[in-house]
Amino acid sequence: MIQKTFPKEKDELIFIISLPGMTRKCALNLLSIFGSPSGVLEAMSKGSFQVELHRAWTRWSALARGYRRGHSLKTLASRRIGVVVSGEDSYPWLLKEIADPPLALFIKGNLPPPDSVFIAIVGSRNPTPYGVEVAKKLGRELSAAGVCVVSGAAAGIDSAAHRGALELNGFTIAVLGCGVDIAYPASNRLLLESIRKNGCLISEYPPGIKPDKFRFPERNRIIAGMCNGVVVVEAAEKSGALVTAECALSENREVFAVPGSIFSPKSAGTNFLIKNGATPVTCANDIFEGIGISKTAMVSRGSNERKKTLDLLSEMEAMIVNAINDGYVYPEEISNRCSIESRLALSLLSQLELKGIIAMGSGGVYFSRIQ
Amino acid sequence: MLASCDGATLVGLESQIVRVEVDVMNGIPSFEIVGLPDACVRESRIRVKSAIKNSGFEFPNKRIHVNLAPGDLRKEGASFDFPIALAILEASGQLDYSKPRSFIVAGELSLDGGVREVHGAISIALGAREAGKSFIILPEGNAREAAIVPDLEVYGVSSLCDAVGFLRGSAPLPRVKVDADSILNTDKRIGPDFAEIKGQEHAKRAIEVAAAGGHNLLLIGPPGSGKTMLASRLPSILPPLTLEESLEVTRIHSAAGLIPPGEALVTERPFRSPGCSTTAVGLTGGGQPLPRPGEVSLAHCGVLYLDEITLFNRNALESLRAPLESGSVTIVRSMISVTFPASFSLVASMNPCPCGYLGDVLKDCSCALHAIQKYRSILSGPLFDRIDMHVGVPRLRKEYLRRKSPSEPSSKIRKRVSKARAIQRERLSSEPIYCNAKMSGKMVDRYCTVSSSGESFLADAFDKLGFSARSYHKILKVARTIADLAGSEIIEIEHLAEAVQYRFLDRDDGHAF
Numbered sequence: 001m002i003q004k005t006f007p008k009e010k011d012e013l014i015f016i017i018s019l020p021g022m023t024r025k026c027a028l029n030l031l032s033i034f035g036s037p038s039g040v041l042e043a044m045s046k047g048s049f050q051v052e053l054h055r056a057w058t059r060w061s062a063l064a065r066g067y068r069r070g071h072s073l074k075t076l077a078s079r080r081i082g083v084v085v086s087g088e089d090s091y092p093w094l095l096k097e098i099a100d101p102p103l104a105l106f107i108k109g110n111l112p113p114p115d116s117v118f119i120a121i122v123g124s125r126n127p128t129p130y131g132v133e134v135a136k137k138l139g140r141e142l143s144a145a146g147v148c149v150v151s152g153a154a155a156g157i158d159s160a161a162h163r164g165a166l167e168l169n170g171f172t173i174a175v176l177g178c179g180v181d182i183a184y185p186a187s188n189r190l191l192l193e194s195i196r197k198n199g200c201l202i203s204e205y206p207p208g209i210k211p212d213k214f215r216f217p218e219r220n221r222i223i224a225g226m227c228n229g230v231v232v233v234e235a236a237e238k239s240g241a242l243v244t245a246e247c248a249l250s251e252n253r254e255v256f257a258v259p260g261s262i263f264s265p266k267s268a269g270t271n272f273l274i275k276n277g278a279t280p281v282t283c284a285n286d287i288f289e290g291i292g293i294s295k296t297a298m299v300s301r302g303s304n305e306r307k308k309t310l311d312l313l314s315e316m317e318a319m320i321v322n323a324i325n326d327g328y329v330y331p332e333e334i335s336n337r338c339s340i341e342s343r344l345a346l347s348l349l350s351q352l353e354l355k356g357i358i359a360m361g362s363g364g365v366y367f368s369r370i371q
Numbered sequence: 372m373l374a375s376c377d378g379a380t381l382v383g384l385e386s387q388i389v390r391v392e393v394d395v396m397n398g399i400p401s402f403e404i405v406g407l408p409d410a411c412v413r414e415s416r417i418r419v420k421s422a423i424k425n426s427g428f429e430f431p432n433k434r435i436h437v438n439l440a441p442g443d444l445r446k447e448g449a450s451f452d453f454p455i456a457l458a459i460l461e462a463s464g465q466l467d468y469s470k471p472r473s474f475i476v477a478g479e480l481s482l483d484g485g486v487r488e489v490h491g492a493i494s495i496a497l498g499a500r501e502a503g504k505s506f507i508i509l510p511e512g513n514a515r516e517a518a519i520v521p522d523l524e525v526y527g528v529s530s531l532c533d534a535v536g537f538l539r540g541s542a543p544l545p546r547v548k549v550d551a552d553s554i555l556n557t558d559k560r561i562g563p564d565f566a567e568i569k570g571q572e573h574a575k576r577a578i579e580v581a582a583a584g585g586h587n588l589l590l591i592g593p594p595g596s597g598k599t600m601l602a603s604r605l606p607s608i609l610p611p612l613t614l615e616e617s618l619e620v621t622r623i624h625s626a627a628g629l630i631p632p633g634e635a636l637v638t639e640r641p642f643r644s645p646g647c648s649t650t651a652v653g654l655t656g657g658g659q660p661l662p663r664p665g666e667v668s669l670a671h672c673g674v675l676y677l678d679e680i681t682l683f684n685r686n687a688l689e690s691l692r693a694p695l696e697s698g699s700v701t702i703v704r705s706m707i708s709v710t711f712p713a714s715f716s717l718v719a720s721m722n723p724c725p726c727g728y729l730g731d732v733l734k735d736c737s738c739a740l741h742a743i744q745k746y747r748s749i750l751s752g753p754l755f756d757r758i759d760m761h762v763g764v765p766r767l768r769k770e771y772l773r774r775k776s777p778s779e780p781s782s783k784i785r786k787r788v789s790k791a792r793a794i795q796r797e798r799l800s801s802e803p804i805y806c807n808a809k810m811s812g813k814m815v816d817r818y819c820t821v822s823s824s825g826e827s828f829l830a831d832a833f834d835k836l837g838f839s840a841r842s843y844h845k846i847l848k849v850a851r852t853i854a855d856l857a858g859s860e861i862i863e864i865e866h867l868a869e870a871v872q873y874r875f876l877d878r879d880d881g882h883a884f
Contacts, residue, residue: 126739126740126741127739127740128736128737128738128739128740129724129729129730129736129738129740129743130735131740132740155740156740261735264737266739328730328732330573330730330732330763330765331573331763331872332570332571332572332573332574332765332767333732333765333768335572335573336570336572336771341572341576342572342573342575342576343576343853343869344865345573346573346576346868346869346872347864347865347866347868347869347872348868349868349872350832350867350868350869350871350872351828351864351868353835353836354828354831354832354835354836356835360875361730364591364723364730364763364765364875365730365732365765
């Protein structure tokens with residue numbers, strides 16, 4: 001989103017937030033002391049205070065004296081970074097309700113469509129293949145239903161959730177713990193780029209802010225705050241995802257958890273959540289029920305879709321799709337079930353995969369992508 | 372008195388004729404060997420002395436000097452025992468030649484005067500013929516092997532006495548004769564056969580494609596799924612060795628001392644499976660003072676199987692790059708440089724993840740994603756680039772193992788493979804290569820004609836499945852081979868679609884496998 005007009009107050013606020021060393025708390029304090037952004041700026045540029053309000057005060061004073069009106073927003077606009085401040089219409093409405101909403105959100109990409117439903121999918125950065133598969137599946141199913149998938153673009157579950165949503169070109173939002181111009185983790189650079197194209201990157205930190213450790217819990221509060229519900233896919237006993245779940249609880253959002261093996265340490269966190277009252281999730285429908293949105297229409301559309309897709313396929317292709325209906329199947333098993341030559345089966349599998357009807361999962365096994 | 376006799380030593384696969392000069396003179400009795408002998412050659416003093424005495428001759432109680440010329444070449448091995456003994460006998464007046472002096476003799480002596488086999492008989496024979504020698508005397512066990520070389524008289528002896536009798540002309544020996552063609556053509560194959568493997572049709576098909584196009588293959592599957600069993604049967608479907616190939620393989624195996632006594636030729640394609648602790652030198656060859664062929668050369672014209680490739684030492688794997696690229700290894704030492712042929716099909720196996728059970732139907736994988744990525748990254752890089760096909764080998768359910776239906780025997784598959792190879796040879800007749808796997812990027816563009824629907828399929832596949840650029844040529848090459856197996860000149864969708872299946876480790880998100 002790029003602002004055409006540069007409202008004075010918004011520009012001043014952005015300037016203050018972007019001051020080096022400025023924290024949300026400090027900005028809020030200054031605003032409450034001086035009443036408005038322009039008040040803060042005036043006090044700063046005068047710089048004459050008996051008590052130094054902050055150890056960076058003198059530096060800020062110098063910078064404030066160089067403040068040029070409209071410049072902050074213009075610079076952001078030239079870098080194709082949008083910004084929404086609290087109080088604006090496009091500010092995520094759920095986020096307004098939380099205890100300490102961010103003063104402004106920096107956005108790279110498109111704003112989510114109005115009246116969307118937001119669901120967060122979070123979890124371990126070092127998941128098992130099971131977790132990855134579940135996150136992808138939920139991401140896919142949610143975006144198929146038009147839900148906006150929100151996550152943190154971290155490695156592991158977060159990435160898988162984004163990827164699942166992107167597979168169906170669904171709108172997905174990555175809330176970052178650093179400036180939106182910084183690709184972190186670096187291995188997700190391409191993923192962040194495709195999220196930007198198909199959705200947006202959001203951060204409460206101005207561009208250029210490095211990913212510090214303390215920013216991620218703060219980021220988690222935004223993820224929880226802007227969503228109708230939070231799904232924890234896989235989380236160990238001490239996991240950042242549990243922080244997100246806690247934020248969600250304290251903001252009265254619905255918390256969902258994907259059950260896992262009781263022997264898997266990576267599912268200890270999610271199983272703990274379920275024990276303490278979180279709704280267990282096995283498919284997107286559980287989520288819709290949990291947040292009170294009826295998706296029965298969606299489901300019936302799904303089964304129609306399946307019949308329609310199968311009708312379009314050749315007899316052989318349909319036979320293969322039916323053969324892999326019951327979960328994850330090796331090519332070997334598929335040719336056995338259909339009793340066809342394996343070279344034929346292999347060739348048909350690739351073609352079905354390109355049609356988007358089946359996909360390959362962990363370990364070279366195939367699963368069906370139509371419900 | 373002076374006397375001399377010609378022996379030979381191996382430098383790589385080439386034999387170098389070594390003139391053994393002996394001087395027996397008056398003085399304090401001693402026995403000295405010069406000419407850069409290694410410990411083994413120096414020890415021949417003991418063997419020669421006893422062998423001469425125990426063969427009924429007299430060991431001269433004089434000062435004996437032995438010189439091995441050329442003096443600047445390091446000599447190794449026990450094969451000089453025999454020429455040293457003959458030269459001493461001549462120098463001490465116990466051997467008068469009735470035969471021409473133009474011959475080579477090689478063999479290790481035992482204390483009782485018997486003669487033992489040496490390494491590299493066939494190379495020594497080839498060297499003798501090149502040098503224009505009229506005959507060659509070898510231990511009996513080596514004689515058939517050397518007799519493969521045409522236009523050279525070969526005599527096998529079992530003891531020092533036999534040789535002396537033969538050279539004096541008092542006890543003639545039969546010339547050893549061997550017909551190479553008949554050895555090659557009598558099929559005595561009793562090696563492992565694909566008919567013995569139940570199920571795994573998918574992997575078998577992949578191996579057939581790999582055999583037909585000479586592609587390198589990576590088998591991925593949980594422990595106990597039969598990766599080694601499958602790989603060890605690849606030689607049985609490769610086209611039979613030609614005489615030329617067989618000679619080359621025999622030379623290499625002979626130099627390594629792997630030819631059993633009495634055998635003439637290696638008639639089966641070799642299958643080498645070095646363990647995962649093999650060092651770089653073990654793979655490529657080397658050693659002091661003269662380099663020996665390593666596993667890559669021993670697998671020449673056959674299959675090199677690296678089981679659990681991720682457990683191999685990184686250096687060792689990197690050392691495979693040159694042979695995979697050029698089909699030979701060159702070992703350079705300060706004094707010499709030696710080239711061994713090493714043109715082999717690489718088959719590697721690995722588990723899908725550290726615990727081995729990722730994607731398994733019977734057991735859950737307990738690995739974290741990081742661990743899997745780290746495990747995979749061992750393979751990434753230049754070696755991975757030279758592997759054309761990735762094949763999943765799942766564990767089979769018991770039902771399939773119990774099934775009675777017979778599997779296709781190797782001989783049938785081999786026929787299809789040979790046919791596809793013939794097609795390739797004809798197509799590539801103007802190029803210096805003979806199979807699809809060796810095609811360069813330019814050749815891929817020239818020889819891989821894709822149908823128009825195939826083109827759009829390929830574009831689609833790259834878009835949706837996230838293949839990297841390097842996969843492009845590999846997919847086309849493998850598709851070319853699949854089309855050749857099907858006898859189609861144009862590469863159609865179905866060929867490409869199958870080829871895509873053999874590249875699944877390439878998909879860009881890294882979570883696919």
